[in-house]
Amino acid sequence: MLRKIFVQEMQSKAKLDAFYSLRKNEVQKSVRDVLGKDGIPIDVGLLAFSTVINMITSMFWGGAIQRNKGAGTNAEFRAAVSELLVILGKPNISDFIPSLARFDLQGIERNVKKASKRIEQIFDSVIYQRMKKNEEKSQGTKKTDSNDFLDFLLEFRDQDTGKSLSRAQMKAFLADIVIGGTGTTSTAFGWTMAELMLHPETMNKVQEELIEVVGANKIVEEYHIYKLPYLHAVVKEALRLHPPAPLLLPRSPTQSCTVGGYTIPKGAKVFMNAWAMHRDPQFWKIPWSFSLRDLLVIMLITWIT
Ligand code: HEM
Structure with a gap:
């Protein structure tokens, strides 16, 4: 149900179009930020994270968190999420030797719980504020014009079961998207x-393509992306060499099964090594270095066919 909501409600074309100006606004703010820092080093990872x-x-x-008890601010929210991402990025011995998990040798579980609690408090506060606002609206004392994702989640009823989302489901859902989408x-x-x-x-080639398609000193719009095959290939090649989630997300079969001759017992934690697949010399001519050769060939074949 949560997957359906994510795909249909947050990633549908209509919703993405409806929120286009919000995304554009944030990109413009970041570009302005960079322009104002001529000659000063920029942490591009941090810039992308904030954007x-x-x-x-x-x-x-709808953006800013209104300050009230326990709510924190946008900056505190960003700090809590980035702290959690740092902890989640650490290799955890408990994942690879499950019998050691109860000792939490690196303290990762303890720290994750601490950082998650802060994020949860902020979610709780934002949800509470919105419910209060909506209540006032329904009593006619105040007017709100928000029609964002939080309103959708609060009003959601599953068509088949008539069930709404519990507060815990809502918070887990919001956290998954923030954590999955930012780092x-x-x-x-x-x-x-x-x-x-x-x-x-x-x-140089990326810049030439951008100047040709978008124009010098113009902002890149999302609809330009399809006209920028070289930039597209550059991003894909960077994703091949440096996949942000090199072991993807752990999977666990609900039934014992056999894959490629290996038995995978029910409940086992399976990690897919995407990092190794991306550097497999069977498929890539120059697996260890940044090279657009393979991608450009693939793009050419796709274009011809
Ligand atoms: C370069 C950017 C991104 C990369 C490399 C990436 C990578 C991944 C990977 C590897 C998975 C697991 C897929 C699987 O094993 O089934 C995943 C799932 C997911 N990602 Fe992303 N992601 C990116 C951007 C985003 C963004 C921007 C969002 C949200 C706004 C997002 C939200 C999610 C969610 C909710 C899931 C779980 C989907 C499900 O279980 O059905 N991701 N992502």
Whole structure:
């Protein structure tokens, strides 16, 4: 049910179109920020993280968190999410040797719980504020014009069962999206920029393509993306070499099964090594270095067919 809501309500074309101006606004703010820092080093990962988290919170609850008891601010929310992402990015011995999990040797579980609690408090506060506001609205004392994702979740009823979402489901859902959407995007952005700086020729070609398609000193719009095949290939090559989630998300079969001759017992935790697949010499001519050769061939074949 949560997957359905995410795909149909948050990622549908209509919803993405409806929130386009929010995304554009955040990108414009970030571009202005960069322009104002001529000659000053920029942490591009952090810049991307702030841009994406602001986009997601604008879609969720219209942006700024109103300060009240326990709510914190947008900056505190960003700090709590980024702290959690750092902990989640650490390899955890408990995942690989489950018998040691109860000792939590690196303290990862303890720290995750602490950081998650802060995020949960902020979600609780935002949900409470919105419910209060909606109640006032229904009593006619105040007018609200919000029609964001939080309103949708609060009003949601499953068509088949008539069930609404519990507060815990709502918070877990919001947390999954924030955590899934921010670290991944900012890591991908950071690596792409790093590879471009290490490959000035590629950087020049990207700039030439941007000038040709978008125009000098113009803002890239989402509809330009399909007309920027070279940039597209650069991002894909950076994702191949530096996948932000190298082991994807752990999976666990509900029944014992056999895959490729290996028995996977029910309940086992399975990690997919996407990082190794992306560097498999069977498929990639130059697996260890940033090279657009393979991707450009694939793009050409796709274009011809
Ligand atoms: C470069 C950017 C991103 C990368 C590399 C990435 C990577 C991934 C990966 C590897 C998975 C697990 C897939 C699987 O094993 O089934 C996943 C799932 C997911 N991602 Fe992303 N992601 C990115 C951006 C985003 C964004 C922007 C959002 C939200 C706004 C998001 C939300 C989710 C959610 C909710 C899931 C769980 C989906 C499900 O279980 O059905 N991701 N992502």
